[in-house]
Amino acid sequence: MTEGKGSESLGNSQRVTPEQHYDRQAADDSITSKSGSLEQACEMAPVHKVSIPRRVAVAREFEDAVKEALFPDDPLRQFKNQPARRKFSLGLTYVFPVFEWGKGYNLQALKGDIIAGLTIGSLCIPQDIGYSKLANLPAKYGLYTSFVSPLVYSIFGSSRHIAIGPVAVVSILMGTMLNDALGAQNNCDTSAASPSKSCIGVQDSYLSLAFTATFFAGLFQFALGLLRLGFTIDFLSHAAIVGFMAGAAVTIGLQQLKGLLGISTAHFTKKTDLVSVMDSVWHHTNEWNWETILIGLFFLAFLLIAKFIAKKRPRLFWVAAVAPLISVILSTAFVKVTRVDKHGVAIVKKISTGVNPSSVGQLHFQGHYVGQAAKIGFIAGLIALTEGIAIGRTFASLKDYKVDGNKEMLAFGIMNMIGSCTSCYTATGSFSRSAVNYNSGCQTTISNVVMSLMVLIVLAALTPLFKYTPNCILASIIINAVISLIDIKAAILIWKIDKLDFLACLGAFLGVLFVSVEIGLLIAVGLSIAKILLHVTRPRTSLLGNIPGTNIYQNVHQYADANRVPGLLLVQIDSAIYFSNSNYIRERLLRWVDDEEEVAKSNGVRLRFVIVEMSPVTNIDTTGIHSFVELYTTLQKRQLQLAIANPGSGVIQKLDEAKFVELVGQEWFFLTVGEAVQVCSRLVRMEI
Numbered sequence: 001m002t003e004g005k006g007s008e009s010l011g012n013s014q015r016v017t018p019e020q021h022y023d024r025q026a027a028d029d030s031i032t033s034k035s036g037s038l039e040q041a042c043e044m045a046p047v048h049k050v051s052i053p054r055r056v057a058v059a060r061e062f063e064d065a066v067k068e069a070l071f072p073d074d075p076l077r078q079f080k081n082q083p084a085r086r087k088f089s090l091g092l093t094y095v096f097p098v099f100e101w102g103k104g105y106n107l108q109a110l111k112g113d114i115i116a117g118l119t120i121g122s123l124c125i126p127q128d129i130g131y132s133k134l135a136n137l138p139a140k141y142g143l144y145t146s147f148v149s150p151l152v153y154s155i156f157g158s159s160r161h162i163a164i165g166p167v168a169v170v171s172i173l174m175g176t177m178l179n180d181a182l183g184a185q186n187n188c189d190t191s192a193a194s195p196s197k198s199c200i201g202v203q204d205s206y207l208s209l210a211f212t213a214t215f216f217a218g219l220f221q222f223a224l225g226l227l228r229l230g231f232t233i234d235f236l237s238h239a240a241i242v243g244f245m246a247g248a249a250v251t252i253g254l255q256q257l258k259g260l261l262g263i264s265t266a267h268f269t270k271k272t273d274l275v276s277v278m279d280s281v282w283h284h285t286n287e288w289n290w291e292t293i294l295i296g297l298f299f300l301a302f303l304l305i306a307k308f309i310a311k312k313r314p315r316l317f318w319v320a321a322v323a324p325l326i327s328v329i330l331s332t333a334f335v336k337v338t339r340v341d342k343h344g345v346a347i348v349k350k351i352s353t354g355v356n357p358s359s360v361g362q363l364h365f366q367g368h369y370v371g372q373a374a375k376i377g378f379i380a381g382l383i384a385l386t387e388g389i390a391i392g393r394t395f396a397s398l399k400d401y402k403v404d405g406n407k408e409m410l411a412f413g414i415m416n417m418i419g420s421c422t423s424c425y426t427a428t429g430s431f432s433r434s435a436v437n438y439n440s441g442c443q444t445t446i447s448n449v450v451m452s453l454m455v456l457i458v459l460a461a462l463t464p465l466f467k468y469t470p471n472c473i474l475a476s477i478i479i480n481a482v483i484s485l486i487d488i489k490a491a492i493l494i495w496k497i498d499k500l501d502f503l504a505c506l507g508a509f510l511g512v513l514f515v516s517v518e519i520g521l522l523i524a525v526g527l528s529i530a531k532i533l534l535h536v537t538r539p540r541t542s543l544l545g546n547i548p549g550t551n552i553y554q555n556v557h558q559y560a561d562a563n564r565v566p567g568l569l570l571v572q573i574d575s576a577i578y579f580s581n582s583n584y585i586r587e588r589l590l591r592w593v594d595d596e597e598e599v600a601k602s603n604g605v606r607l608r609f610v611i612v613e614m615s616p617v618t619n620i621d622t623t624g625i626h627s628f629v630e631l632y633t634t635l636q637k638r639q640l641q642l643a644i645a646n647p648g649s650g651v652i653q654k655l656d657e658a659k660f661v662e663l664v665g666q667e668w669f670f671l672t673v674g675e676a677v678q679v680c681s682r683l684v685r686m687e688i
Contacts, residue, residue: 149419214420256478331473568684579623
């Protein structure tokens with residue numbers, strides 16, 4: 001409806017006042033003398049006038065809207081009315097959370113952190129080697145990432161229990177997208193410790209792209225935190241995340257078949273979808289190695305048994321934590337003694353000794369691949385944030401302290417930008433390691449420092465010990481780790497609660513499984529946004545009825561004993577009214593009117609009033625107001641009176657400024673549904 005047409009409707013429509021329907025004094029005199037009844041008490045109760053608040057200045061209104069959108073937690077509240085010295089101290093604590101928890105730090109907390117750090121260190125070392133393979137990087141880069149990234153996070157991060165490092169989902173995501181970016185050029189095994197001469201240039205390009213993408217991931221995360229745009233990650237619904245994580249877990253598990261079966265990485269498909277992977281597996285049966293299969297399955301069973309024991313007996317959580325390192329030690333010793341590597345069992349081979357070299361020279365912000373690096377960084381950073389912040393908040397709630405999402409984004413951003421300059425790829429919080437960290441008695445981020453120092457010792461002196469570690473054991477460790485990402489109970493619960501949510505979950509799962517991790521993520525985001533749009537454009541409306549013995553009006557479909565009021569149609573709108581749904585709401589209300597008039601013919605009481613309960617309506621725009629003008633005009637032509645119950649302050653203010661209140665008559669705006677029914681019912685009785 002155009003502005004002109006709306007103004008014309010406002011000018012020409014005729015409003016009807018209650019005085020035109022009945023004489024109030026006569027109506028009051030006609031009420032029976034049963035003053036003790038609840039019904040009579042309600043009828044005799046005064047009708048309250050809906051207050052219209054004064055208009056706030058535009059500048060103040062804009063300021064409040066921005067503050068509510070970007071600063072809902074009011075981070076500067078603690079600085080108010082504080083002396084300069086105190087403000088400086090609070091600012092220092094905000095930037096460096098160590099000054100907050102460090103005040104009460106003691107030897108008992110240090111003991112818990114050391115034990116937790118050593119425990120997660122024993123878990124992360126074998127996982128890091130395996131995860132770097134997922135990202136198609138040499139094994140040392142996973143260790144590099146678990147050395148620098150936890151140190152940086154321990155300075156800036158606010159979660160005391162999260163364990164930082166490479167994770168399976170981000171690793172497979174980056175590995176897939178980096179391979180796709182290089183395209184036909186990448187026919188080499190970029191994870192090889194010593195690539196052939198023809199592949200050295202390809203590996204250098206791959207590393208450069210990986211580090212640049214990590215820098216962009218950190219930059220994206222930092223920008224979101226700085227601009228207070230943390231709410232953007234909420235566009236990934238819980239259901240979509242459950243499906244995405246499950247699909248990624250299955251994809252990662254399928255990728256490990258090459259390690260479990262002994263298929264060469266150079267011959268194995270670089271695609272991640274189910275069809276391509278299984279096709280590659282069955283087309284390379286000649287490379288299957290029975291010794292590799294036997295070793296891999298044996299230690300996979302060992303790891304699963306250890307996890308089962310830890311799950312059944314929570315006090316034995318350390319069994320599952322140290323099982324991967326024990327598997328690496330035993331399998332490495334077995335290969336070293338038996339030399340089955342000479343019979344086709346693929347091993348890690350050389351991991352160069354030394355701490356992280358600088359990778360600043362490998363960051364490229366111009367050229368053909370910079371756009372690809374930015375895209376990969378954006379997607380990897382989004383997933384890393386979603387997983388990391390969810391983990392931090394989960395454990396913070398268990399220990400009753402707060403994790404600031406925007407602050408965490410800044411910490412993750414700084415961590416990954418620094419990491420990209422020190423040969424690290426995108427890191428975030430690991431749920432499995434964080435759970436072990438929590439159960440081990442971790443008190444603060446010092447446990448991350450202990451883990452980092454443990455990795456440093458390995459990098460400085462112990463990497464030659466991994467030379468004979470079989471690749472199949474790394475595959476077993478990864479499969480064991482990602483199984484926990486498949487949350488079947490959550491999927492079943494989603495199905496029971498909300499079928500649309502389950503559709504998003506299933507779509508994300510199938511997208512990852514049959515297309516790619518990247519497409520699965522896009523499907524997850526797309527379905528989450530589609531669900532939002534569906535609820536916005538098709539909001540719920542419900543019929544209200546009176547709960548017997550009360551002055552309360554509720555949904556007749558929810559409360560079977562709720563009674564409809566003769567001659568009145570009571571409808572509740574459960575959404576804000578915008579241009580995207582205003583026409584639907586008008587048409588839906590008119591359909592309720594049509595249905596009610598059909599019912600009215602059978603009971604002999606003609607429909608006279610349409611009461612719209614607007615307490616759930618948080619906002620209304622100009623298109624919504626025009627739709628209500630059209631609704632009012634249509635109802636008037638059908639000799640029906642529109643009444644509004646309990647509009648919010650923002651809504652009634654806009655309706656008043658648009659002259660809609662004047663058009664309908666302020667006497668037809670009621671504080672509650674009960675008062676609206678009280679007045680309208682009197683009118684109906686007077687007409688009978």
